[in-house]
Amino acid sequence: FVASIRLDAVGAGRPPRFAPLPEHPASQRDLVFLIDRGIESEAVVRAAARAAGSLAVQVRVFDRYSGQGIPEGKLSLGLRLVLQAPDRTLAQQEVDAVAERVVAEIGKRFGASLRA
Incomplete structure (x- = not known):
C-alpha cells in the first residue's frame, strides 16, 4: 500500500470551467x-512568443535535431507558431509579419538563422 486518494475531494468546491x-x-x-x-x-520559445505578441496562442518546439547535415556545435530547432485573433480571421500578411518579427528577434538575440 502506497497511498490513498479520496476521489470525492478531488476538484471539490470548484465549478467546472469552460472556454468557448x-x-x-x-x-x-x-x-x-x-x-x-x-x-x-525554452529560451528560444519564450523569445519567439514575446516577438509574436498577442496573436500567439501557442509557440512550441516541434523538432530538435543535430547530426548529419548540421554543422558541428549547432542544432536545428523547429518552432511551431499558432496564431489567432479573437475578433477576425488573420490575413496572410499579418501571419507573415509576425513570422518576420520572430525570425528577426531570434536572429538578433541568439545569432540564429533560418535553416534552408
Missing part, C-alpha cells in the same frame, strides 16, 4: 532555426 470555442480559425507557421547547441530551447 474560437469563432475564427487559427493559422500555423513552422520556422526552423540553426542555433548554437548550448542555447536552451
Whole structure:
C-alpha cells in the first residue's frame, strides 16, 4: 500500500470551467532555426512568443535535431507558431509579419538563422 486518494475531494468546491470555442480559425507557421547547441530551447520559445505578441496562442518546439547535415556545435530547432485573433480571421500578411518579427528577434538575440 502506497497511498490513498479520496476521489470525492478531488476538484471539490470548484465549478467546472469552460472556454468557448474560437469563432475564427487559427493559422500555423513552422520556422526552423540553426542555433548554437548550448542555447536552451525554452529560451528560444519564450523569445519567439514575446516577438509574436498577442496573436500567439501557442509557440512550441516541434523538432530538435543535430547530426548529419548540421554543422558541428549547432542544432536545428523547429518552432511551431499558432496564431489567432479573437475578433477576425488573420490575413496572410499579418501571419507573415509576425513570422518576420520572430525570425528577426531570434536572429538578433541568439545569432540564429533560418535553416534552408
